[in-house]
Amino acid sequence: MKSFLATAVLLKVAILVAGAPAPAADASADTMELETRSNSVVGEYYCGIFANADAGNAKDLISQLSGNMKNDKFSIAAHGCYRVACHNTSGVYVCNDKNSELIVSGSDVANAAAYIDKHCCYASEVTSQNRYSIKSGQQFTQWGWNVALGYADCKAGATQRPSDAGGWGLNPGTCSAQHGLKSANVDW
DSSP states (O other): OOOHHHHHHHHHHHHHHHOOOOEEEEEEESSOOSTSSSSSHHEOOOOSSSSOOOHHHHHHHHHHHHTTTTTTTEEEEOEEEEEEEETTEEEEEEEESSSSOEEEEHHHHHHHHHHHHHSSSHHHHHHOTSSSSSEEEEEOOTEEEEEEEOOOOTSSTOOOOOOGOTTTTOEEEEEESSOOOOEEEOOO
């Protein structure tokens, strides 16, 4: 009797599944557009974890990466980081979480950095009023790499990790921590 019931249930499920319309193909699977995807696909982003970048400089760097640097290719060593763009006290870094070398384009880096720009430290922009507007964050991708936006010493080696760059207090302001981080980046 149990066998008969199990078979009947399985047949009904199979009939329902067979009659359901097929899901539409996801055109975004062929592109690295971060904004249009769900957070489970995009990966997590964290705000306020590095010393601050100047928001104006950060926006300029993102524009360069999506503009005249969009076709540039950056080779990142396994488990390494590379600062791909830098100006004054602000930088964009790519870090490779994989066990093998990675090559990413400027436009892919710009997409992730723009996500940080859009979602991190927005309260500092609203409250800046003739004070500094700052950015600090990290965006993880589903492709095994991440982008960090924060303070940079442009004279230091390009392989310096954002967490080792120092710079606390040079671009003052507070960027509230988000996505499970326990404390905020208070950078006075």
